[in-house]
Amino acid sequence: MPNIAPTPRTGRHAPYAVRVTSLDPTPRPQSLMLNFFGIHVLGRDTALSAGSVIDVFARVGVTEEAVRSTLSRMVGRGLLERHRRGRRMYFALTPRAVTVLRDGHDRVWRTGAVNRDWDGQWTLVGFSLPESWRRERHDLRSRLTWGGFGPLQNGLWVAPGVVDVAALLGDLSLDAHLRVFRGTVLAPTEARQVMESAFDTAATADRYRAFLDRWDRPGAIGADPLGEQLLLHTDWLDLVRADPRLPAEHLPADWPAIRAERLFQTLARRCATAARAEAERVLDTVPAPDPSTSS
Template sequence: MKPQSLMLSFLGIHVLDRRVAVFSGSVIDVFARVRVSEEAVRTTLTRMVKRELLARHRRGRRMYFGLTARSTAVLEDGYQRVWRSVVNRDWDGTWTMVGFSLPESARSQRHDLRSRLIWGGFGTVQNGLWIAPGEVDVPGLVGDLELDDHLRVFTVRTAKPTEAGQIAHSAFDLPAVAARYQAFLRRWDGDNPYPDAPDDLARQLLLHTEWLHLVRRDPRLPAEHLPGDWPAIRAEQVFRRLAEGYGESARTIAESVLDTIRP
C-alpha cells in the first residue's frame, strides 16, 4: 500500500472532523506500525503540502500538519465511499453516459479524465463512450479538468434490442472486480487477520486503506445484474465487523501516541 493512501486513511479516521493538526513525529510513530519508514512519511507529508492537501503549522521546533479545504473534501468523499453499501439496490434504470473526443496532444488530460471516470463508477461502452449506473454528478467529478467543450453528457435508459444486463457485463470487468473482493476475503476473513501487525491501530489503517482501494474501483452495479454469489456482499460484512472491532482500541492507541494542536 502506498504511503499516501495510508496517510489519507489515517487522516480520515483520526483527524477529519477534529479540527486539529498533528505533530510529524507522532505520525512517524503511527506509520512505523505499518512498516512505513520515517523518510517515506516525511516525503509524503511534503508532497501533500505541495498538492495543497496539508498545511504546515509550526510550534517552536515542532512542525504540525493539518487539513486544507481540498483534503477535507477528498476525505469526506472517501468516508462516503467507505461506508455506503457496495451493492446498488436502489437503481431506477437510468444510466449516465459521457462521450468525449480529445486530440492526441491532450494525452495527459485524456488520462486524467479516464481516471476520474473510473473513480466515478464509469465503464466503457466503446471508444470515447463511457457509462455508469444512476445519475452521476459529472461536473463535480471532472469539472476542474476544464474539458467541458470536449464532453457530451446524457442521462439515458436502454432500449431494445439493448438490455441493461448486457451493458453491465460488457462495459465492466466483473470477473476482475470479483477477484479483488475474493483477495480481500482471503486476507481478512479469518480468525487472525494480519498477524504481523503489532496492534489494532495498524490493522485499522491497513483495513480501511485496502477497503477504500477496493470500493473506488467498484462501479456499484445494480444488484439485479450481479451474480447471486457476488463476493462484495460478504466482503462488506467482514469489513464492517472488523472496522467496528478495531475502532475503540485503535482510538485509544492513537490518543496515546498523537500530539495535536488547534491550528
C-alpha cells in the same frame, strides 16, 4: 473511518487520485496517510506532529524517510498544511483534503459497496479530444473511472445511476468537448450486455476476494488495533473507490462484495474503541492553526 455517510451517486466530488488497484500486500504511503488523517483528524480541527505519525507508521512497515517524503508531497499537492510549533512540525488537513476524505467516508459508510437500489438509469459521457491532448485525455479517463464510469465504446463511457457529471468533470475545462446523456437501455440491448462491455466485473470480484483472503481469518484484529485499523480501512476504501457499484440485480447472487462489506463493518467496529484509545495515547496533537499562519 472515515477511512473517508450515504451520498447517493449524484454529486460525487472530483477525484484526487489515491490508489485504485488490486489489493496490495503493502499499501502505498499516501493511501495510508490519507486514511490515517481521515480516521484521526477529519472533523476534529486537529494537527498531528510528524514524529507521532512516524511512530504509528512504523507499526505498518513504513519507514521514517517514506513518511517524511509523503508528508512533503501531500503539502505540495495541497492536501496537507504544515505548521511549526517550536522544534516540532505539525500537519493539518486542507479544504481540498477534507473534500476527498468526506467523499471516501460517504462511499464507505453511506453509499456502500452493494448497489441494491438501482432505478434502471444510466449516465453517459461522450467525448472527442484532439490526439495531441494526451494529458487531457488521461485526466478525463481517470476522472471518469473515479466517478464509476466504464468505456462502452470508443469515446463513450457509461455509469449506472445518476452521476453529477458537472461536479465530476467541471474543473477539467473540457465542457466544449463533452456530450452528457441520461437514459435507459432498450431492446435488443440488455443491462447485462452494457456491464460486460464497459466493466471488468471479474477483476472487481477478484479484488473483493483478495480482501476476504487477507482479512477473513482468526486474529485479523489482534495485538495492534491502531495499525490494523489503518490497514483495514485503507484496503477497504481502495476497493470501494475502484468499484463502479454495478446493479446487484445483474450480478451473481454470491457477489463477493456482499460478504466483504459485512466483514469490513464487523472488523471496523471490533477495532474502533481500542484503536481510538491507543491513538489518544500516542498521537501528539495541537489545534489546527488558521491556514494563514501556515509555513
